[in-house]
Amino acid sequence: MSKEAQREKQDSGDRGSRAADTDRIQVAQLLTDAAAQGRLQLSEYEDRLTKAYAATTYEELDRLQADLPGVTVSPRRGGVCKPAPSTLLLAIMGAFERRGRWNVPHKLTTLALWGGGVIDLRYADFTSTEVEIHAYSIMGGQTILLPPEINVEIHGHGVMGGFDHRVPGKGTPGAPTVKIRGFSLWGDVGIKRKKRKARRSASDPR
Incomplete structure:
Protein backbone atom coordinates (compact mmCIF):
# COMPACT_ATOMS: atom_id res chain seq x y z
CA MET A 1 0.00 0.00 0.00
CA ALA A 66 -15.95 22.20 5.75
CA ASP A 67 -17.63 24.92 3.65
CA LEU A 68 -16.62 27.86 5.87
CA PRO A 69 -14.05 30.11 4.14
CA GLY A 70 -10.71 30.28 5.89
CA VAL A 71 -11.42 27.39 8.26
CA THR A 72 -8.96 24.53 8.33
CA VAL A 73 -10.10 21.29 9.93
CA SER A 74 -7.69 20.60 12.77
CA PRO A 75 -5.82 17.31 12.45
CA ARG A 76 -5.45 17.08 16.21
CA ARG A 77 -8.27 15.19 17.87
CA GLY A 78 -9.45 14.82 21.42
CA GLY A 79 -7.71 16.27 24.44
CA VAL A 80 -8.81 17.59 27.81
CA CYS A 81 -11.10 20.59 28.17
CA LYS A 82 -9.37 23.68 29.53
CA PRO A 83 -12.10 25.78 31.12
CA ALA A 84 -11.73 29.51 31.54
CA PRO A 85 -10.76 30.57 35.11
CA SER A 86 -13.46 30.69 37.77
CA THR A 87 -15.10 34.10 37.92
CA LEU A 88 -16.77 36.21 40.64
CA LEU A 89 -19.23 38.94 39.63
CA LEU A 90 -20.41 41.42 42.25
CA ALA A 91 -23.19 43.99 42.19
CA ILE A 92 -23.01 45.73 45.58
CA MET A 93 -25.20 48.80 45.25
CA GLY A 94 -24.24 48.60 41.60
CA ALA A 95 -24.46 46.27 38.63
CA PHE A 96 -22.63 43.55 36.71
CA GLU A 97 -23.17 42.43 33.14
CA ARG A 98 -21.84 39.75 30.82
CA ARG A 99 -23.21 39.97 27.31
CA GLY A 100 -22.07 39.28 23.79
CA ARG A 101 -18.98 37.18 23.14
CA TRP A 102 -17.20 36.00 26.29
CA ASN A 103 -15.65 32.81 27.64
CA VAL A 104 -17.91 30.98 30.09
CA PRO A 105 -15.88 29.43 32.94
CA HIS A 106 -16.58 26.09 34.55
CA LYS A 107 -17.57 27.92 37.75
CA LEU A 108 -19.20 31.32 37.99
CA THR A 109 -20.33 32.98 41.24
CA THR A 110 -22.60 36.02 41.23
CA LEU A 111 -23.79 38.24 44.08
CA ALA A 112 -26.35 41.02 43.76
CA LEU A 113 -26.57 42.98 47.05
CA TRP A 114 -28.77 46.02 46.69
CA GLY A 115 -27.86 45.79 43.02
CA GLY A 116 -28.55 43.90 39.83
CA GLY A 117 -26.92 41.92 37.06
CA VAL A 118 -27.36 40.10 33.76
CA ILE A 119 -25.62 36.92 32.58
CA ASP A 120 -26.32 36.37 28.88
CA LEU A 121 -25.11 33.00 27.58
CA ARG A 122 -26.69 33.24 24.12
CA TYR A 123 -23.59 34.45 22.29
CA ALA A 124 -20.94 33.19 24.70
CA ASP A 125 -18.22 30.58 24.12
CA PHE A 126 -18.49 27.58 26.43
CA THR A 127 -15.12 26.22 27.56
CA SER A 128 -16.42 23.07 29.26
CA THR A 129 -19.39 20.76 28.95
CA GLU A 130 -20.64 21.59 32.45
CA VAL A 131 -20.99 25.03 33.99
CA GLU A 132 -21.77 25.76 37.63
CA ILE A 133 -23.40 29.08 38.41
CA HIS A 134 -23.78 29.98 42.08
CA ALA A 135 -26.21 32.89 42.09
CA TYR A 136 -27.07 34.92 45.21
CA SER A 137 -29.44 37.88 45.36
CA ILE A 138 -29.95 39.79 48.61
CA MET A 139 -32.34 42.69 48.27
CA GLY A 140 -31.27 42.75 44.64
CA GLY A 141 -31.94 40.93 41.40
CA GLN A 142 -30.21 39.19 38.55
CA THR A 143 -31.20 37.48 35.31
CA ILE A 144 -29.56 34.51 33.58
CA LEU A 145 -30.39 34.17 29.87
CA LEU A 146 -30.03 30.76 28.23
CA PRO A 147 -29.97 29.95 24.50
CA PRO A 148 -32.41 27.29 23.24
CA GLU A 149 -29.93 24.40 22.94
CA ILE A 150 -28.34 24.60 26.41
CA ASN A 151 -29.42 22.13 29.12
CA VAL A 152 -30.16 23.45 32.60
CA GLU A 153 -30.45 22.07 36.13
CA ILE A 154 -31.73 24.37 38.89
CA HIS A 155 -31.34 23.76 42.61
CA GLY A 156 -31.73 27.25 44.10
CA HIS A 157 -34.44 28.58 46.40
CA GLY A 158 -35.94 31.87 47.45
CA VAL A 159 -36.58 33.20 50.96
CA MET A 160 -39.14 35.98 50.79
CA GLY A 161 -37.95 36.32 47.23
CA GLY A 162 -37.96 34.57 43.89
CA PHE A 163 -35.74 31.92 42.32
CA ASP A 164 -36.95 30.60 38.97
CA HIS A 165 -37.23 26.82 38.64
CA ARG A 166 -39.35 26.29 35.58
CA VAL A 167 -37.54 27.09 32.36
CA PRO A 168 -39.61 26.20 29.27
CA GLY A 169 -38.05 24.08 26.57
CA LYS A 170 -35.48 21.32 26.57
CA GLY A 171 -31.84 21.54 25.59
CA THR A 172 -30.06 19.53 22.93
CA PRO A 173 -28.51 16.15 23.86
CA GLY A 174 -24.75 16.65 24.02
CA ALA A 175 -24.97 20.41 24.54
CA PRO A 176 -23.36 21.94 27.66
CA THR A 177 -25.29 21.71 30.91
CA VAL A 178 -25.62 24.76 33.14
CA LYS A 179 -26.18 23.89 36.80
CA ILE A 180 -27.58 26.83 38.74
CA ARG A 181 -27.51 26.90 42.53
CA GLY A 182 -27.93 29.59 45.16
CA PHE A 183 -30.66 31.58 46.88
CA SER A 184 -32.44 34.90 46.97
CA LEU A 185 -33.35 36.83 50.11
CA TRP A 186 -35.79 39.63 49.51
CA GLY A 187 -34.54 39.51 45.95
CA ASP A 188 -34.81 37.61 42.70
CA VAL A 189 -32.86 35.23 40.46
CA GLY A 190 -34.56 35.05 37.09
CA ILE A 191 -33.67 32.23 34.66
CA LYS A 192 -35.05 32.42 31.14
CA ARG A 193 -34.57 30.93 27.69
CA LYS A 194 -34.39 33.63 25.08
CA LYS A 195 -33.91 33.36 21.34
CA ARG A 196 -30.91 34.93 19.72
CA LYS A 197 -31.38 37.97 17.52
CA ALA A 198 -29.72 38.46 14.16
CA ARG A 199 -26.60 40.55 14.64
CA ARG A 200 -26.52 43.90 12.93
CA SER A 201 -22.73 44.01 13.03
CA ALA A 202 -19.74 42.31 14.66
CA SER A 203 -19.58 45.13 17.24
CA ASP A 204 -23.26 44.74 18.15
CA PRO A 205 -23.79 41.12 19.33
CA ARG A 206 -27.25 41.80 20.76
Whole structure:
Protein backbone atom coordinates (compact mmCIF):
# COMPACT_ATOMS: atom_id res chain seq x y z
CA MET A 1 0.00 0.00 0.00
CA SER A 2 1.37 3.43 -0.98
CA LYS A 3 1.94 6.19 1.60
CA GLU A 4 -0.86 8.23 0.04
CA ALA A 5 -3.28 5.32 0.36
CA GLN A 6 -2.18 4.79 3.95
CA ARG A 7 -2.84 8.45 4.75
CA GLU A 8 -6.27 8.28 3.14
CA LYS A 9 -7.10 5.16 5.14
CA GLN A 10 -5.94 6.83 8.37
CA ASP A 11 -7.92 10.00 7.62
CA SER A 12 -11.02 7.89 6.91
CA GLY A 13 -10.57 6.06 10.20
CA ASP A 14 -10.13 9.34 12.08
CA ARG A 15 -13.31 10.81 10.58
CA GLY A 16 -15.33 7.78 11.63
CA SER A 17 -13.95 7.60 15.17
CA ARG A 18 -15.77 9.00 18.18
CA ALA A 19 -15.49 12.74 18.75
CA ALA A 20 -14.50 14.15 22.13
CA ASP A 21 -16.15 16.96 24.11
CA THR A 22 -13.24 19.27 23.30
CA ASP A 23 -13.84 18.76 19.56
CA ARG A 24 -17.52 19.68 19.86
CA ILE A 25 -16.66 22.81 21.85
CA GLN A 26 -13.99 23.79 19.33
CA VAL A 27 -16.38 23.44 16.39
CA ALA A 28 -19.05 25.39 18.29
CA GLN A 29 -16.56 28.25 18.71
CA LEU A 30 -15.67 28.16 15.00
CA LEU A 31 -19.35 28.36 14.10
CA THR A 32 -19.80 31.30 16.47
CA ASP A 33 -16.85 33.02 14.78
CA ALA A 34 -18.48 32.49 11.39
CA ALA A 35 -21.83 33.86 12.60
CA ALA A 36 -20.16 36.91 14.18
CA GLN A 37 -18.38 37.65 10.90
CA GLY A 38 -21.58 37.34 8.88
CA ARG A 39 -20.62 34.10 7.12
CA LEU A 40 -23.57 32.24 8.63
CA GLN A 41 -27.14 33.43 8.93
CA LEU A 42 -28.72 33.08 12.37
CA SER A 43 -30.97 30.14 11.45
CA GLU A 44 -28.11 28.25 9.77
CA TYR A 45 -25.79 28.99 12.70
CA GLU A 46 -28.23 27.66 15.28
CA ASP A 47 -28.96 24.58 13.19
CA ARG A 48 -25.26 23.76 12.83
CA LEU A 49 -24.59 24.51 16.49
CA THR A 50 -27.27 22.04 17.56
CA LYS A 51 -25.81 19.41 15.23
CA ALA A 52 -22.28 20.08 16.50
CA TYR A 53 -23.26 19.44 20.12
CA ALA A 54 -25.13 16.27 19.12
CA ALA A 55 -22.33 14.97 16.85
CA THR A 56 -20.70 11.69 17.82
CA THR A 57 -18.00 11.35 15.13
CA TYR A 58 -15.31 13.55 13.63
CA GLU A 59 -16.89 13.10 10.22
CA GLU A 60 -20.07 14.80 11.44
CA LEU A 61 -18.08 17.68 12.91
CA ASP A 62 -15.95 18.09 9.80
CA ARG A 63 -19.04 18.40 7.59
CA LEU A 64 -20.35 21.28 9.70
CA GLN A 65 -17.29 23.45 9.09
CA ALA A 66 -15.95 22.20 5.75
CA ASP A 67 -17.63 24.92 3.65
CA LEU A 68 -16.62 27.86 5.87
CA PRO A 69 -14.05 30.11 4.14
CA GLY A 70 -10.71 30.28 5.89
CA VAL A 71 -11.42 27.39 8.26
CA THR A 72 -8.96 24.53 8.33
CA VAL A 73 -10.10 21.29 9.93
CA SER A 74 -7.69 20.60 12.77
CA PRO A 75 -5.82 17.31 12.45
CA ARG A 76 -5.45 17.08 16.21
CA ARG A 77 -8.27 15.19 17.87
CA GLY A 78 -9.45 14.82 21.42
CA GLY A 79 -7.71 16.27 24.44
CA VAL A 80 -8.81 17.59 27.81
CA CYS A 81 -11.10 20.59 28.17
CA LYS A 82 -9.37 23.68 29.53
CA PRO A 83 -12.10 25.78 31.12
CA ALA A 84 -11.73 29.51 31.54
CA PRO A 85 -10.76 30.57 35.11
CA SER A 86 -13.46 30.69 37.77
CA THR A 87 -15.10 34.10 37.92
CA LEU A 88 -16.77 36.21 40.64
CA LEU A 89 -19.23 38.94 39.63
CA LEU A 90 -20.41 41.42 42.25
CA ALA A 91 -23.19 43.99 42.19
CA ILE A 92 -23.01 45.73 45.58
CA MET A 93 -25.20 48.80 45.25
CA GLY A 94 -24.24 48.60 41.60
CA ALA A 95 -24.46 46.27 38.63
CA PHE A 96 -22.63 43.55 36.71
CA GLU A 97 -23.17 42.43 33.14
CA ARG A 98 -21.84 39.75 30.82
CA ARG A 99 -23.21 39.97 27.31
CA GLY A 100 -22.07 39.28 23.79
CA ARG A 101 -18.98 37.18 23.14
CA TRP A 102 -17.20 36.00 26.29
CA ASN A 103 -15.65 32.81 27.64
CA VAL A 104 -17.91 30.98 30.09
CA PRO A 105 -15.88 29.43 32.94
CA HIS A 106 -16.58 26.09 34.55
CA LYS A 107 -17.57 27.92 37.75
CA LEU A 108 -19.20 31.32 37.99
CA THR A 109 -20.33 32.98 41.24
CA THR A 110 -22.60 36.02 41.23
CA LEU A 111 -23.79 38.24 44.08
CA ALA A 112 -26.35 41.02 43.76
CA LEU A 113 -26.57 42.98 47.05
CA TRP A 114 -28.77 46.02 46.69
CA GLY A 115 -27.86 45.79 43.02
CA GLY A 116 -28.55 43.90 39.83
CA GLY A 117 -26.92 41.92 37.06
CA VAL A 118 -27.36 40.10 33.76
CA ILE A 119 -25.62 36.92 32.58
CA ASP A 120 -26.32 36.37 28.88
CA LEU A 121 -25.11 33.00 27.58
CA ARG A 122 -26.69 33.24 24.12
CA TYR A 123 -23.59 34.45 22.29
CA ALA A 124 -20.94 33.19 24.70
CA ASP A 125 -18.22 30.58 24.12
CA PHE A 126 -18.49 27.58 26.43
CA THR A 127 -15.12 26.22 27.56
CA SER A 128 -16.42 23.07 29.26
CA THR A 129 -19.39 20.76 28.95
CA GLU A 130 -20.64 21.59 32.45
CA VAL A 131 -20.99 25.03 33.99
CA GLU A 132 -21.77 25.76 37.63
CA ILE A 133 -23.40 29.08 38.41
CA HIS A 134 -23.78 29.98 42.08
CA ALA A 135 -26.21 32.89 42.09
CA TYR A 136 -27.07 34.92 45.21
CA SER A 137 -29.44 37.88 45.36
CA ILE A 138 -29.95 39.79 48.61
CA MET A 139 -32.34 42.69 48.27
CA GLY A 140 -31.27 42.75 44.64
CA GLY A 141 -31.94 40.93 41.40
CA GLN A 142 -30.21 39.19 38.55
CA THR A 143 -31.20 37.48 35.31
CA ILE A 144 -29.56 34.51 33.58
CA LEU A 145 -30.39 34.17 29.87
CA LEU A 146 -30.03 30.76 28.23
CA PRO A 147 -29.97 29.95 24.50
CA PRO A 148 -32.41 27.29 23.24
CA GLU A 149 -29.93 24.40 22.94
CA ILE A 150 -28.34 24.60 26.41
CA ASN A 151 -29.42 22.13 29.12
CA VAL A 152 -30.16 23.45 32.60
CA GLU A 153 -30.45 22.07 36.13
CA ILE A 154 -31.73 24.37 38.89
CA HIS A 155 -31.34 23.76 42.61
CA GLY A 156 -31.73 27.25 44.10
CA HIS A 157 -34.44 28.58 46.40
CA GLY A 158 -35.94 31.87 47.45
CA VAL A 159 -36.58 33.20 50.96
CA MET A 160 -39.14 35.98 50.79
CA GLY A 161 -37.95 36.32 47.23
CA GLY A 162 -37.96 34.57 43.89
CA PHE A 163 -35.74 31.92 42.32
CA ASP A 164 -36.95 30.60 38.97
CA HIS A 165 -37.23 26.82 38.64
CA ARG A 166 -39.35 26.29 35.58
CA VAL A 167 -37.54 27.09 32.36
CA PRO A 168 -39.61 26.20 29.27
CA GLY A 169 -38.05 24.08 26.57
CA LYS A 170 -35.48 21.32 26.57
CA GLY A 171 -31.84 21.54 25.59
CA THR A 172 -30.06 19.53 22.93
CA PRO A 173 -28.51 16.15 23.86
CA GLY A 174 -24.75 16.65 24.02
CA ALA A 175 -24.97 20.41 24.54
CA PRO A 176 -23.36 21.94 27.66
CA THR A 177 -25.29 21.71 30.91
CA VAL A 178 -25.62 24.76 33.14
CA LYS A 179 -26.18 23.89 36.80
CA ILE A 180 -27.58 26.83 38.74
CA ARG A 181 -27.51 26.90 42.53
CA GLY A 182 -27.93 29.59 45.16
CA PHE A 183 -30.66 31.58 46.88
CA SER A 184 -32.44 34.90 46.97
CA LEU A 185 -33.35 36.83 50.11
CA TRP A 186 -35.79 39.63 49.51
CA GLY A 187 -34.54 39.51 45.95
CA ASP A 188 -34.81 37.61 42.70
CA VAL A 189 -32.86 35.23 40.46
CA GLY A 190 -34.56 35.05 37.09
CA ILE A 191 -33.67 32.23 34.66
CA LYS A 192 -35.05 32.42 31.14
CA ARG A 193 -34.57 30.93 27.69
CA LYS A 194 -34.39 33.63 25.08
CA LYS A 195 -33.91 33.36 21.34
CA ARG A 196 -30.91 34.93 19.72
CA LYS A 197 -31.38 37.97 17.52
CA ALA A 198 -29.72 38.46 14.16
CA ARG A 199 -26.60 40.55 14.64
CA ARG A 200 -26.52 43.90 12.93
CA SER A 201 -22.73 44.01 13.03
CA ALA A 202 -19.74 42.31 14.66
CA SER A 203 -19.58 45.13 17.24
CA ASP A 204 -23.26 44.74 18.15
CA PRO A 205 -23.79 41.12 19.33
CA ARG A 206 -27.25 41.80 20.76
